[in-house]
Amino acid sequence: MADSLDAGWLRDLWYLAVPGSEVGRGRMTVRTLLGQRLLFGRTTEGEVFCFKDVCPHRGIPLSFGRFDGREVECCYHGWRFGADGRCTAIPALVEGQAFEPGRIKAKTLPAREVQGNIWIFAGSDPAAAPPIPVVPDVGDRRADLSETMPFDSGMDHAVVGLMDPAHGPFVHRSWWWRSAKSIHEKAKHFVPSDLGFTMARHRPSSNSRAYRIIGGAPETEIAFRLPGVRIEHIRTGKVVVGALTAVTPVDAKTTRIHHAIWWTRPWLSLFKPFFRPFMHKFLSQDRDIMAMQAIGLADDPPLMLIDDADTQAKWYYRLKKEWAASRAENRPFDNPVKERTLRWRS
Ligand code: FES
Ligand SMILES: [Fe+2]
DSSP states (O other): OOOGGGSSSOSSEEEEEEEGGGSOTTEEEEEEETTEEEEEEEOTTSOEEEEESSOTTTOOOGGGSEEOSSEEEOTTTOOEEETTSBEEEOTTOOTTOOOOGGGOBOOEEOEEEETTEEEEEESSOGGGSOOOOOOTTSOSSOOSEEEEEEESSOHHHHHHHHHOSSSHHHHSOBTTTBOGGGOOEEEEEEEEETTEEEEEEEOOOTTOGGGGGGOSOOEEEEEEETTTEEEEEEEETTEEEEEEEEEEESSSSOEEEEEEEEESOGGGGGGHHHHHHHHHHHHHHHHHHHHHHHHHHTTOOOOOOOTTTTHHHHHHHHHHHHHHHHHHTTOOOOOOOOOEEEEEEO
């Protein structure tokens, strides 16, 4: 039987699964991601783990059971499993019966918490894989502001839709961000970077009003990398604002978008009640446009990508193809992106 991890998304990469704040100590929670029900838990010591949510005995989801902060107990026959998935007890066994519970293992996925987010690894050897992406200069701590949102959009359209530079004036039109009239020509320089490409450090366009809140003359750098991670690094004077956007497939037709922001000046937290609704509105605008797009995509129409406005989308597809080919051929990844300036109006 084919591994459901092969169902249309890239293997041997880390995916952002769930914000660590949603998995408290001694708690477990369920998410469907990468086409499967997954159980996330955190021991009383703080260690996070991820099981396929199915008991190896007779298949009931383990999440219907209990978790005491150390072991998960299946609700059907009480088999118990440690955080490594190893079975520690089978209550039905009689003394003297030779069956060894430790030989049984619930299926686990490698899970790691970085900067307050829990990532899971889809593949066979996490040690040989590219590292979990990190937002630079903000420390290993939870984001100051974060939100996750389900999108009715498959992985590719979600990623392409979020990186798309030309939709801003139409989809994100609002008094606090920009108006439709503010559309103007832009030229941005791109260089290849780890598993993707980076829009080199530049002054964000003056038509993006929200940048002005940070003050000074902010400069921003935006990196995209597979499988669908965007990291924006904004610096103004000594203040750094870092933003992570990570797209994770739920199944072939839906995704989960994680958005998290860090800042290095505590006083910026005063603006949290003000930032939060904007972030929500911004993400909702993307979600809504993609839900509308999904209506059209249902008939599987032919689509097109134009230069230069859709060149990043073309790069994404090329990067994906090369990643899959490099895995299949067991060779190093050869980044297909070439340094280039792209010009578009937005
Ligand atoms: S199904 Fe889980 S212990 Fe039997
Ligand atoms: Fe957008």
